[in-house]
Amino acid sequence: MIDTLVGIVALTLAAGTPLVIAALGELVVERSGVLNLGVEGMMLIGAVAGFIVTVHTHMPWLGVAAAIVAGAAMALVFAIVAVSLQANQVASGLALSLLGIGLSAFVGQPYVAAVVDPIKAINWPPLSSLPVLGPLLFAYNPLVYVSVALAAGVHLFLLHSRAGLVLRAVGESPRSAHAIGYRVLAIRYAAVLFGGACAGLAGAYLSLAFTPLWSEGMTSGRGWIALALVVFATWRPYRVLLGAWLFGAVTLAQFQVQAAGIEIAPQLLAMLPYAATIVVLAWMSRDAAAIRRHSPASLGKPFHPQR
Amino acid sequence: MTHGNPRLELAGITKRYGDVVANDAIDLAVHAGEIHALLGENGAGKSTLSKIIYGVVRPDAGTLRWEGRAVEIASPGDARRLGIGMVFQHFSLFESLRVVDNIALGEDGPASGAALSASIRGISHAYGLPLDPSRYVHTMSVGERQRVEIVRCLLQSPKLLVMDEPTSVLTPQAVERLFATLRSLAAEGTAILYISHKLAEIRALCDRATILRDGRVTGECDPRAEDQASLARMMIGSDLPHPRHRAAIPGATMLAARALDLPAGDPFGTPLAGVDLDVRAGEIVGIAGISGNGQRELLAALSGERTTRADAVAIDGVGVGHLGIAARRRHGLAYVPEERQGRGAVPELSLADNTLLSASAQGLVRHGIVDRRATRARARDAIAAFRVKAAGPDALAETLSGGNLQKFILAREMQQSPKVLIAAQPTWGVDIGASAEIRQALVDLRDAGAAVLVVSEDLDELFEIADRIAVIARGRLSPAMPVTGTDPEAIGLAMAGEPGARAA
Structure with a gap:
């Protein structure tokens, strides 16, 4: 019984990790007032870049680094169009996603049947072999720990550091931030690049750790879910973590139900993770004033420093 | 008057936006300990000039001298390092942040929360501007927000304080408090550049005045030696128009609100509680109040942007509370909303x-x-x-x-020859000439027999055109009093929601 529960927790975290990483990146982007809908595309580019580099070098961590760079490069394209040239952020972000989906499928074509050396779960002999605590705490993929550390880091940065304060100020009122002398566009660039790097990392986790292979469109919509998570988590890092894990848990539960042969239409079950995550996060964040306090007031609005 | 080098001296400052010359060869000198007025209409180039001084905008030509030496102010950071502090007309505050965070954003060095909070408390008490550093800005009134801006400047012990239209949103009492603070700052040697188009204030406060019109300096004077009319002539180039106004001949009630309650429209709004209001044909009723006290909700309820019980709002005796905007228009309502671009x-x-x-x-x-x-x-x-x-x-x-x-x-x-016209902040951000025409039009409409309701933060405007004035504070509306039976001081007290306002 305990072992089953531990197994469920472990799987939940493993399934939730790409969402955590991608959503935390997007959270920072949106807190700076920029809406980048290109997460799905940046994740796919990260996944395929990481996979290809690992196939050729047999060095999965080099693959991870490549994925981060590739995700950030995609984000740079978006930043040039949407931040510097002030194009519509929604349209540019959607275009970025479509670009990423198509480009990753094209580039990844020759690698569909390839195998890689995956990033393996850690194994620290005395700790990892402890009963219960071992698999519960000390036997995850390293990137799972990275995702938790990232949540803590983003939380500290946003709410307890001066740089985080400046970032929030830019997302709240770029005009005011500009008037007291902050470089709004530079700050937004940095945030967008960070978001791209996170999306790339999330993609690498999928193609190098979670399911170490490449297949076209392998993110299967996780980028979009990450976007929704940021909103339903009302732009707060720990809620992103919670929402992503909840999503992972309900996804697993849905498979359990199907495996147990319970007669529910599979389409309804497939809906469950989305519905459950939305309901829980919406219920948690029903305080309107708190939402206002945490949501970036100028989200999605381009800023022209010269006017 | 002070001798030696001026604290700040501008020579030949020019700034163009496309074909428009916002500032044309402006010369200006502000000395230590002096309260210097920059007087001009909207669009005369005052705000551009203040942005140049604060490094937000770079001039196309001209030089700035700081205590005698030529300087280039490339950013607000540069300005702050020289000792220039600025209080913006449209505050540069972040509503979702606390006071201490807002102030930390304007400081150059990293400041610890506790130490900064302590110095905020210290400064704010020293100058009679009480502030709680841990409050969120969105919970504060406009006057309190301005205090945040001023304290933010004072923390840097500025040598020059630039204030851009600081009183446009304050009650008369808050203006008095602000003037006291500015006078004590000037007595300590701070130079103050006070930007305004309000003649009476400038005559009461300032030692020198530089007048701008269409981007050019059109005069420099001692405002205390001038009268309002001469200042106005320098500012607008002609005499100040005054609306013809005669006593109202009110008829039947055309617009009425009865026990009107309305929940706040957004998290930072103010709910309306039991509002009663009558506007009769042939009169102008003014509603005074500091913004954020329920004006937005009241206007939404009266105009039909938000609907209520049928009998909560009546036009010409017909209950229209449940009807939308278009239906109310058919009943004879016309509405001039506050935001011209996007709403009006x-x-x-x-x-x-x-x-x-x-x-x-x-x-x-x-x-x-x-x-x-x-x-x-x-x-x-x-x-x-x-x-x-x-x-x-x-x-x-x-x-x-x-x-x-x-x-x-x-x-x-x-x-549309309305029976009822509701106008919100009809002259906000409008220059003096156009303001006078707009006010005259409202008076003419009243004389033609319409019921006119004007919601405004500008007390001078209300006393100029309204026949009766009511005050909205914290979502409650006072009974409308005839203008002849009250004065700006009493209305100001009621605006601040202070006890004893009734007695006044």
């Missing part, structure tokens, strides 16, 4: 199209087809009636200046 007019549409949007019921649409010719003729009439400066009925609304667009919107609403 669609910025991207032509003036003719904007006419159509609010007057479609009145013969401009036949069998569902727009009568283009009639629509354009109607817009042309509106332009002519109010001498709106616009290229014609096809000019886009966004190309008009604030004052011209406001005149156009008012003209458009008046063309």
Whole structure:
């Protein structure tokens, strides 16, 4: 019984990790007032870049680094169009996603049947072999720990550091931030690049750790879910973590139900993770004033420093 | 007067935006310990000049000298390092952050929360500007927000303090407190550049005045030695127009609110509680109050943007509380909202199209087809009636200046010969000449027998045109008192919601 529960927790975290990483990146982007809908595309580019580099070098961590760079490069394209040239952020972000989906499928074509050396779960002999605590705490993929550390880091940065304060100020009122002398566009660039790097990392986790292979469109919509998570988590890092894990848990539960042969239409079950995550996060964040306090007031609005 | 080098000296400062010359060879000198007024209408170039001084905007030509030596101010950071502090007209505050965070953002070095909070408390008490550093800005009144801006400047012990239209949103009492603070700062040797278009204030506060018109310096004087009329002449180039005003001859109640309750429209709004209001034909009722006290909710409830019980709002005796905007228009309501661009007019549409949007019921649409010719003729009439400066009925609304667009919107609403006209902040951000025309139009409409309701933060305006004044504070509306039976001080106390206001 305990072992089953531990197994469920472990799987939940493993399934939730790409969402955590991608959503935390997007959270920072949106807190700076920029809406980048290109997460799905940046994740796919990260996944395929990481996979290809690992196939050729047999060095999965080099693959991870490549994925981060590739995700950030995609984000740079978006930043040039949407931040510097002030194009519509929604349209540019959607275009970025479509670009990423198509480009990753094209580039990844020759690698569909390839195998890689995956990033393996850690194994620290005395700790990892402890009963219960071992698999519960000390036997995850390293990137799972990275995702938790990232949540803590983003939380500290946003709410307890001066740089985080400046970032929030830019997302709240770029005009005011500009008037007291902050470089709004530079700050937004940095945030967008960070978001791209996170999306790339999330993609690498999928193609190098979670399911170490490449297949076209392998993110299967996780980028979009990450976007929704940021909103339903009302732009707060720990809620992103919670929402992503909840999503992972309900996804697993849905498979359990199907495996147990319970007669529910599979389409309804497939809906469950989305519905459950939305309901829980919406219920948690029903305080309107708190939402206002945490949501970036100028989200999605381009800023022209010269006017 | 102070001798030696001025604290700040501008010579030949010029700034162009495209074809428009915002500042044309401006010379200006501000000395230590002096309160120097920069006087001019909206659009005269005052704000551009203040942005140049604070490093937000770079001049195209001209030099700045700080205590005698030429300097380049490339950023607000540079300005702060020299010792220049600035209080913006439209505050540069972040509503979702606490006071201490807002102030930390304006500091250059990293400051620890506790130490900064302590110095905020210290400074704010020393200058009689009490502030709680841990409060969120969105919970604060406009006057309190301004305190945050001022304290933010004072923490840096500025040698020059620039204040851009600081009193446009304050009650008379808050203005007095501000002036006391500024005088004590000047006595300590701080130079103050005080930007305003309010003549009375400048005469009460300032030692010197530089007057701007159309981007040029048109005069320098000692404002205490001038009278209001002479200052006005320098500022607008002609005599100040005064509306003709005679006693109202009120008729039947045309607009009424009865026990009107309305929950706040957004998390930072103010709910209305039991509002009673009567506006009779042939009178202007003014509603004074500091913004954020329920004006937005009251206007939404009266205009039909938000609906309530049928009998909570009545036009000409008919309960319309449950009806939407278009239905209320058919009952004779006209509405000039606060935001001209986006509420009063669609910025991207032509003036003719904007006419159509609010007057479609009145013969401009036949069998569902727009009568283009009639629509354009109607817009042309509106332009002519109010001498709106616009290229014609096809000019886009966004190309008009604030004052011209406001005149156009008012003209458009008046063309419908309304029984009731509601105007929110009708002259906010409008220059003096256009303001006078707008006020005159409101008075004329009243004399033609309409009931007029004006919601404004500008007490001078209300006392100029209103027959009765009510005060809205924290979502409650006081009974409307005849202007002849009250004065700005009493209204100001009621605006601040202070106890004892009733007795005044």
